[in-house]
Amino acid sequence: MIRCELKNVTVDFPIHTVTSRSIKNTFISTISNGKLTNNQKFPVVKGINNISLNLKPGDRLGISGPNGSGKTTLLRTIAGIYTPTKGIINIQGRISSLLDVSFGLDPEATGLENIRMRGVLMGLKLNEIIAIEHEIAEFTELGEFINLPVRSYSSGMNMRLGFAVSTAIPSDILLLDEWLSVGDANFSKKAEIRLNNMMKKSEIVIIASHDQKFIKKTCNQFLNLSY
Structure with missing residues (x-):
């Protein structure tokens, strides 16, 4: 059966070459809307955090949110371009990206x-x-x-x-x-x-857009991402 399932998916982008007080760190923190965090080894930018979806045939998902909230990162993760840092992705069917x-x-x-x-x-x-x-x-x-x-x-x-x-x-x-x-x-x-x-x-369509009218007209499921 065609399906697109995500369970608690997180994508981190590690920043290996900066220290917590560097100019570059401050810049990245600014452009990533404050989503720069530190784990035990190195700072990371949170692309998406703890996303769960369960889409079946007939579903049209509209993803909205401000720039930098992770819309494109989520699509690229579903497409297989990015590998989740945490969580599980189960895709059944051919994807066109x-x-x-x-x-x-x-x-x-x-x-x-x-x-x-x-x-x-x-x-x-x-x-x-x-x-x-x-x-x-x-x-x-x-x-x-x-x-x-x-x-x-x-x-x-x-x-x-x-x-x-x-x-x-x-x-x-x-x-x-x-x-x-x-x-x-x-x-x-x-x-x-x-x-x-x-x-x-x-069977399944996933659209990221700033156009709320288009999303409401086209989709039957909605996901609003925030910082």
């Missing part, structure tokens, strides 16, 4: 080669990604640029490529950090339709 869609693109590879590499990294077999690469390439509207190295792309073109690949593969659990804005008005409209369809098809 739209946290930074252009992250990990190889600048020396072509757009088409990046489609194949990203697809394999997302769990598809090579023949499976080849079967849908034409549709992905068409969606990007990159034209002949799809056969050029990504280092020749603008930031907007990178976003289009990453978004097209990330949303072409069905997911059981969809993670979103704010609502994506990709490209010009025409492309953004097309991307919004694609993303809405992906949300409808995903």
